[in-house]
Amino acid sequence: MAVQIGGLIGLYGGAALGILSWWLGRRIVKKQRGLDELYEHIWQKSRSISWFFTLTSIYILFSLVIFGIEIGAAMTLAIILTVHLASWGITGMILSINMNMTEPLKPSRVKFGISVVVVSLITFSIISIVTGNWWFLIASIPPNIIGLISALTPDKNKEN
Template sequence: MEVQIGGLIGLYGGAVMGILAWWFGRRMAKKQRGLDELHDHIWQKARSISWFFTLASIYLLFTFIMFGMELKAPIVLAVIMLVHMASWGIIGVILSINMNMSEPLKPSRVKLGISIVAVSLIIFTILSVTTGNWWFLLASVPPNIIGLIFALTPERSGEDFEK
């Protein structure tokens, strides 16, 4: 059995960085009195919505297996964990921004931006799985960033451009 040092560093280093970021974020929010009922509601709602994305990813992985694709347990668990954590974080950020803006984001823009992210992730994941080259997932980063920016920025009206 071969130990993959980079994998261990990524696995545990990512966990440590995530815990430190979570702790630092909560500390900063506590200083600014941001840990209130609204904060709890937003992140509970985000967590419950992320389970729908997790369920969809499980069904997608089962579909891949039914079509004869051999998937190993670490890959399946990594995909499920990534989908759950990423959707929880993205939805939490969208809800936080939307609740704290003077004018809420338009649901159509948010849905379109999230759709861009989902479609690019699905396409590049299928490309990666079928070719066996995981570098294709890096190609999904630009469309994902564009989709997130589109989803998280309010639509500008003509009055904003005149100022």
């Protein structure tokens, strides 16, 4: 068993950069007096919502195993961790934007944008698993960006 240097760098380097970014972000927000009850509520709610996405991804992965698609333990954990952290960050961002805007985001646009992201990720993940080629996941980046932009852009047609 050879040690994969790139994997070690990605695993521990990513964790170190994530912790450093989290710490610096909280430090900056604290200087701007942003660590208040609203901040705590937003991120607590976001963690709560992200568990629903995580539970859904677990059920999808179990369904794939039931249908005979073999997925390694490391890949399964990577998918679950990515879904959990991404949904936590994205929902936290949406809630932060929505609660700090004068006009809240339109729920139908947010639902459409999130639906585009979810369908894109599920579709390209299944294609990647079936073909065994994980490069198909890169093709999900443009639809994900379009979905996020759609979800996070306020309605410009609204009359003032």
